[in-house]
Amino acid sequence: MFEVEAGIVSGEETGRQGSREPAASAKGRRRATIRDVARACGVSTATVSNALAGKPHVKAQTREAVERAAVELGYRPSAAARGLSSRTGRTWSVGLVVGDIENPVVPKIVRGAEEILWANRTSLVLCNTDFQQDKKMAYVRALIDRDIDGLILVSHIFNDMEARAISLSDLPLVTVNRMNDQWQADYVGIDNAAGTRAAVDYLTGLGHRRIGYIKGLNTSTAAQARFDGYLSGIAAAGGDTDPALVIQGDYTQESGAIAARQFMALSDRPTAIVAGNDLMALGVLGALRDLDIAVPNEVSVIGFDDIHMSAHPLINLTTVHFPQHETGAMAARLLLRRINEGPDDLPRSVVLPPQLIVRGSAGVPPRRR
Amino acid sequence: MFEVEAGIVSGEETGRQGSREPAASAKGRRRATIRDVARACGVSTATVSNALAGKPHVKAQTREAVERAAVELGYRPSAAARGLSSRTGRTWSVGLVVGDIENPVVPKIVRGAEEILWANRTSLVLCNTDFQQDKKMAYVRALIDRDIDGLILVSHIFNDMEARAISLSDLPLVTVNRMNDQWQADYVGIDNAAGTRAAVDYLTGLGHRRIGYIKGLNTSTAAQARFDGYLSGIAAAGGDTDPALVIQGDYTQESGAIAARQFMALSDRPTAIVAGNDLMALGVLGALRDLDIAVPNEVSVIGFDDIHMSAHPLINLTTVHFPQHETGAMAARLLLRRINEGPDDLPRSVVLPPQLIVRGSAGVPPRRR
DNA sequence: AAGCAAATACTAAACGTTTTAATTTTTGAC
DNA sequence: GTCAAAAATTAAAACGTTTAGTATTTGCTT
Numbered sequence: 001m002f003e004v005e006a007g008i009v010s011g012e013e014t015g016r017q018g019s020r021e022p023a024a025s026a027k028g029r030r031r032a033t034i035r036d037v038a039r040a041c042g043v044s045t046a047t048v049s050n051a052l053a054g055k056p057h058v059k060a061q062t063r064e065a066v067e068r069a070a071v072e073l074g075y076r077p078s079a080a081a082r083g084l085s086s087r088t089g090r091t092w093s094v095g096l097v098v099g100d101i102e103n104p105v106v107p108k109i110v111r112g113a114e115e116i117l118w119a120n121r122t123s124l125v126l127c128n129t130d131f132q133q134d135k136k137m138a139y140v141r142a143l144i145d146r147d148i149d150g151l152i153l154v155s156h157i158f159n160d161m162e163a164r165a166i167s168l169s170d171l172p173l174v175t176v177n178r179m180n181d182q183w184q185a186d187y188v189g190i191d192n193a194a195g196t197r198a199a200v201d202y203l204t205g206l207g208h209r210r211i212g213y214i215k216g217l218n219t220s221t222a223a224q225a226r227f228d229g230y231l232s233g234i235a236a237a238g239g240d241t242d243p244a245l246v247i248q249g250d251y252t253q254e255s256g257a258i259a260a261r262q263f264m265a266l267s268d269r270p271t272a273i274v275a276g277n278d279l280m281a282l283g284v285l286g287a288l289r290d291l292d293i294a295v296p297n298e299v300s301v302i303g304f305d306d307i308h309m310s311a312h313p314l315i316n317l318t319t320v321h322f323p324q325h326e327t328g329a330m331a332a333r334l335l336l337r338r339i340n341e342g343p344d345d346l347p348r349s350v351v352l353p354p355q356l357i358v359r360g361s362a363g364v365p366p367r368r369r
Numbered sequence: 370m371f372e373v374e375a376g377i378v379s380g381e382e383t384g385r386q387g388s389r390e391p392a393a394s395a396k397g398r399r400r401a402t403i404r405d406v407a408r409a410c411g412v413s414t415a416t417v418s419n420a421l422a423g424k425p426h427v428k429a430q431t432r433e434a435v436e437r438a439a440v441e442l443g444y445r446p447s448a449a450a451r452g453l454s455s456r457t458g459r460t461w462s463v464g465l466v467v468g469d470i471e472n473p474v475v476p477k478i479v480r481g482a483e484e485i486l487w488a489n490r491t492s493l494v495l496c497n498t499d500f501q502q503d504k505k506m507a508y509v510r511a512l513i514d515r516d517i518d519g520l521i522l523v524s525h526i527f528n529d530m531e532a533r534a535i536s537l538s539d540l541p542l543v544t545v546n547r548m549n550d551q552w553q554a555d556y557v558g559i560d561n562a563a564g565t566r567a568a569v570d571y572l573t574g575l576g577h578r579r580i581g582y583i584k585g586l587n588t589s590t591a592a593q594a595r596f597d598g599y600l601s602g603i604a605a606a607g608g609d610t611d612p613a614l615v616i617q618g619d620y621t622q623e624s625g626a627i628a629a630r631q632f633m634a635l636s637d638r639p640t641a642i643v644a645g646n647d648l649m650a651l652g653v654l655g656a657l658r659d660l661d662i663a664v665p666n667e668v669s670v671i672g673f674d675d676i677h678m679s680a681h682p683l684i685n686l687t688t689v690h691f692p693q694h695e696t697g698a699m700a701a702r703l704l705l706r707r708i709n710e711g712p713d714d715l716p717r718s719v720v721l722p723p724q725l726i727v728r729g730s731a732g733v734p735p736r737r738r
Numbered sequence: 739a740a741g742c743a744a745a746t747a748c749t750a751a752a753c754g755t756t757t758t759a760a761t762t763t764t765t766g767a768c
Numbered sequence: 769g770t771c772a773a774a775a776a777t778t779a780a781a782a783c784g785t786t787t788a789g790t791a792t793t794t795g796c797t798t
Contacts (some may be wrong), residue, residue: 009690031536044748049786057746074536081461081784084753085450089786090447093515095492099477099485102677111470112496118504123511125462128483135487142492146448146462162527167400167443253681284681308471312622313655314683336791402754418756426776450754453783458756636786 032073033127040069041125048260052077083147093123094335095143098154099131103251103279104307105324109154109176112328120336122149129156140166150335152176155220156184172338174331179221182286186334187349188327192225195320195354199274199302200233202318202356208238208272208300208363211270214249214259216276223251226276226304245270247281256283271299271365278303278319285315285361296363306357316360323352372642380659401442409438421446452516453552457718458531462492463704464512467523470501472620472648474693478523478545491518498525510535519704521545524589541707544699548590553705558716561594562601564689564723568643568671569602571687571725575733577641577669579609583618583653584626585645588594592620595645595673612641618649625652633660633668642735647676647688654684654730665732675726685729692721 007345038045042064051058051066071077096113098106108127125148127139132350145153146167150172156178158168173185182189204209213230216223227246235239247256247262256275263270275281281303288295292304295301303310303319310317330350338345373570382732407414412431420427420435439445452460465482467475479495486493491618494517505525512586519541526549527537542554549556572580580600585592596615603610616631618624629652632639644650652674666668672679672688679686698721705716 033785034786045785046749046787047747050747053786059746062746076510076514078453078784079511080449080452081753082786084447084453084783085756085785086753086787089753096495101480103472106471107476110495111497114470114495117510118497121511123515126465126479126483126493128480130647137485141445142448142490146492147447215425279687282681289682309681310653312656312678312684315681403756404754414755415757415779416777419777422756426774428776431776447754449757450783453785454756455783458783727756 002008006255006315029355032075034075034077037058037069037075039075041065045311052127064121071338088283089147090149090339091147092121093125093146093148094152094332094339095125095127095140095149096129096154097129097139097156098135098151099129099156100125101128105277105305105322106154108324109331112325113152113328114328115266115333116329116336119334122336130155137162137166140168141351144171149339150174152331152335153178153185154331155222158367170343172335172343174335174338175329176331177220177222184347186338186347188330188334189222189350190322190327190352190354192222192354193229195304195322195356196226196229196274197233198229198354198356199304199318199320200230201236202358203272203274203300203302203362204239206362207295208239208302209363210242210245210270210272212245212247212259212263212269212270212273214247214256214273214275216249216251216280216281218248223276228273235314241355242268249276251277251279253279253283253286256280257287258283260284260287261291264288264293269299272301272362274302274304276304278305278307280313281317281319281361282309285317295361298366300362300365303357304354310357311359318359318362319357321355321356321357326352374672376385380594381578389591400447401444403444403446404669405433406444407432409442410415410434415475418723430649434560443538449557458516459518460516462494462515462517463492463519463521463708464494464496464509464517465521465523466496466505466508468498468525470495470497473543473678474646474674474691475523476698477693478700480700481694481699484700484703485679485701489701491705495595500525506531509537510561513537513540518708519543521700521704522547522554524699532619535655539703539712541711541712542700543704543707545696545700546589548656555701555707555715555716557703558719559691559721561591561723562598564673564691564725565595565598565643566602566688567598567723567725568673568689569599569608570580570605571727572641572643572669572671572731573606573608574601575669575731579614579641579733580612581614581616581628581632581642583637583642583644583649585620585649587617599643609639609701611637617711618645620646620648622648625649626656627652629653629656630660633657633662639668641671641731643671643673645673645677647672647686649686650686651678651684654686664710664730667733667735669731671731673723679726680728687728687731688726690724690726692723695721 034045034048038048050067051063052070083089100106114124124164125143129139144166152174154176155178157178159174160365163183175185176185177189200211215227244266246257249259263273275284281301284301288299292364293299303317306319306321309315310319334348403417405617416436420432421439437550437566452458469475472497483493494512498505498508513535521543524547525543526547530550544554544556545559569580583597613635616628618628632642642653644653650670653670655663656669672686672693675688678684678690703717
């Protein structure tokens, strides 16, 4: 399946030396500690700590000497020791729990969060759960063991029991894309119902009345809200409420393709299909191409999310834009805020507005035969 | 731009209580320490540590008691304290440095690595550098401060000076996709030259002789190798070596589109275009669609990477498959191996084979006018 | 030249583990 | 019962920081 080649050894041999001196061993120098710096400039570790932290009550001259010695020795404080010691014990790291990093919306959210976190010298521990309960729990436990400062959950929540089991009580927490009725946490997401509603309104405005909908996984509140938007749009326009027009998907491209075939097999086909996300919409487009059904002339298609590929000239999908980058950034901002402010202030919700992006996959319905 | 709604406060007020008892404060119980467990079953911390670590020389009865008390109190060892103490001081976390998490190949690599790391109880600190030198350096420094056990660099390397500056000497290191002549590290990647060569051979086999190539960023050894494969393929088939047939791109879709327009403006157009990656190939396809040039009837297009979208019926891109998941997984395996074995064994290189995936974007060249 | 406050620096404890070396307890043979 | 060996446990010393609390120096006032 693959080749393993012997690599090239560059530079000197790494032979072991007999001595076990802590000063400098065969394999590179031991990392300098604060004590080394203190010793180097004849001063106590406390002074080094204060000097380097920019605390007052340190003579300018001493501070300089310490700083010089620190760079000289290449001293860098150990994050672990810091996290342990300080009364305010921050580890400057947060957990980011996602279901599937390969879902195109996720990297954009991650990127948005990373940007803000990086600017605040906080590092990001990425956890991919495959949407498995136990993996999620195990990951969060590991994160708590690591004393992370906070947690961002993308499309995940905890039920009451889980939250209790991992004694989540005072961990700063932000949920993205998934409302949490049971547990107290900040939230950031979009108005999903309004998004789908805009899509449906656009279609009914074009004259469509028979509109199919492909639902996302029903474990998610977002999926439900998007569906609600569909229902309200259909109701408002007096559209067709045939139950055969709603198919359950699972947010994957394949499930979109399957649903499309199912719709097209109907004796009374829908003239338009709205998908719960772009990935399923892409599946629809693919299936329709395979079936040689023209988009939008025979069937209109609208997605949700506005992933990168939807804008490609060969795809050209009309869709509802979900501000992924901003969502991630906002989640990070809320989290840092809560980490700094403590648990005292009320949980906040930030609801970003979705926006219909009109491209070429939706048009007027075909004339009735 | 967005609405901020006051959240709903659930449950009891979080008013401060006067007392400052360490036992149980207003904001949830303090985390149980090993000392608490020890006290709870009248035993020393050393015994608790040994019992929980499954060390020998602990009476079965004691072990049971300790285990019971541990779960009872919800005791979980602090990772930070662990990393600090133990002689073998492992933190069970590694850094993963990528240039751009939004590039579709990256999440798959990340996912592959995550899978292996998770199975080995190691967590993953994600760093997104935007390919900026200073951000890369700062991130790595932060990682080293965190005492990570090892580092995976995706499409990044260090030059000698950088490596020295962060005293990288004994940090287990795996580079992905980018050979490193100066510094000693494990490597995993694919045979890029062979990949492009296969693509070019396929095209020349179909009769193409005038084949355009869009190079990736020339800072990368992978980009160079892919280009070398093109050159050797052209040479082997006696193809056209017009320098106008090679255009420098930057791995983005936009640069692919620009290059395509440039090729099509030529008086003597190429009959086929090979792109250094799929993203640029998608740009080519988009531009050709905009120009109303048929693929593959007028121009054939081949990409490199085989990102998810390339398989979509509307894209249907012939491309060279780069085993992204396996690459990430292998990188993690190599890293864990080196972490466990220590720096003594020779650096290894794993070279995975690329594979030409024939889809619909390449065909026989149009008949000469 | 003494006295005193401010400025500076230091000592020691704390953070939560693991590990070493020492100590106590148990076991089993005589 | 005695004693050595084996087993179980423990006290104490790390690990590398930060931070109270305390001690020293400095510089100014009388």
